[in-house]
Amino acid sequence: MTMTGPAVRHPGTAMTADQRAQFERDGYLVVPGVLDADEVAHYTEAIDRVYERHTREGEGLHLRGAVQSCPELAPLIDHPKMFGLVWSILGWNVHIYHSHLDVHPTVSAERPFRFEWHQDGGRQNREIETHPRPRMSVNVAYWLSDVSVPGRGNLKVVPGSHTTDWIAGPPSRNVPWPDPEDAIHVTANAGDVVFFDRRIWHARSENHSPITRKAAYFGYTYRWVRARQELTRELPGLSPVQQQLLGALGATDGDHAWGHAPHGVPLYTVLRETGNLDPGFPPLKP
Template identity: 30%
Template sequence: MTVRTIEENGRSEPPPAPTAAGDLRARFDQDGYAVLPGALTPDEVAELRAETLRICRGERGVVEGAPPPVAGESDEDTVRRFLCVHYPHKLSALMLDTMRHPAIVGPLTALIGPDIKSMQSMLFVKSEGRPGQAWHQDEMFIPTRDRSLTAAWLALDDATVDNGCLWVLPGSHRPGVIYPNREHDDARYDCTVESYGFPYDEADAVPVEIAAGSVLLFNGHLLHKSLPNTGRRGLRRALVNHYMSASSLLPWALPEAEQPMAQADFRDVVLVAGRDPYAYKGLTDIRTPRVRRDRSGGCDR
């Protein structure tokens, strides 16, 4: 996989924006999401599936909370014991390269602007019977100063209703409201809290079924969820990266002592396009790879 490198002066040459950038932006502004069909090739997808196995085996480094290996189990059974690994880009050069992939970053420059950074990756491995995630908004978890948060959900398997694709509430991003959230005891979902009190109905929800190699881009305020994998047997693997404008501060952690909250700026980030205006602050390495807990693992926090 060929990617552009980040120069020492905090700049990265952005890949060219798609020719249909205006159409992409119009769809994204209207609905809060857009699909990039076939963004990655079948060979690239196969590489990422193989890398997923290496990560689940522990071959790329320690993953906090990972289930212990079982002697003699098959490759597929090793992978299916995971629900989600956070920050795989910190373990894998391939995952990091995919975060910078021109077929993803190029369209993002049309939506966010020329200067883009990423702060999170998540590798989902949802086998049959594994839970989904209740209604939520990503900006509730990752607050950006300019509301530029955008997810890129890369399907590593065909994502269908049966195996737990994403569902979205089109246009729910437009008010710019972060709705309240609460704990829940719904066994269909993992331990993440659920949003509630929003003026949309379940009947408004739309499933987003996409083929392996395609990417779903969606706004950080868009209400979305996923349901369990109800297929008889099979995986629904996906790599999800979060991006935002590099010109915006990221108050994702408490500010330093005597620093106003408005100046808080999380610096465990990766520049993927353009220039980082805050490069003078340097970078940190704070977050570590870990597994996400499902309900069978308990929901203590």
């Protein structure tokens, strides 16, 4: 199976009205079966090779810059069964500002407590003055291992908390503190995607199962928000949209991150050519 992307790839279909309503209400969605079994096997092997290079057996790996660390993951960033969720919410002037790949075998010993609950975006949560905080970004978690029951390193979320600016927490992160009352472990099968609003209060959980937890996370935001990891080198074989998403767009046609020159932004062109621009929604307005 060839996984390298063609020069122009279909951008997928817009989010359905039901998905949007659920996303707006809960702050997250589980999309089943985004990857088929062959794709799960292919990306798992790619991540396993990175794990072998970086980590001693039995240790956990949380590696930022997923595609930079594992170029074989590039087709995930605009996968046609997922990508419509991203541009339906954020529009075309987007890139990936934060990503990571994760391999977490069962925890061998309890680690010192750390309160992991957070909203994404760091200082965005202090420095922007509106209430509720603006969405700014969405996160896509591809599950390559089965987290269909709690205890396997599932993502924990507080459903509906994306419009809440504050949750109770300890005086410092190493002081033991219970999970929020309404917290849940999001369950998913290998091949599913968990799509979530960066503002939803969330945390990683420990893997207490014999199944090694494997996932790849991609955070999308507007191109005028700086990426946490710059693209450090040219990656061969990326489509123009993938180059945009990874911040590797050359200065074409006067383009810059403000999007004043939409025709120089590959995702704008692809969405226009596939009839996915939407005059009624400012981020997708032709």
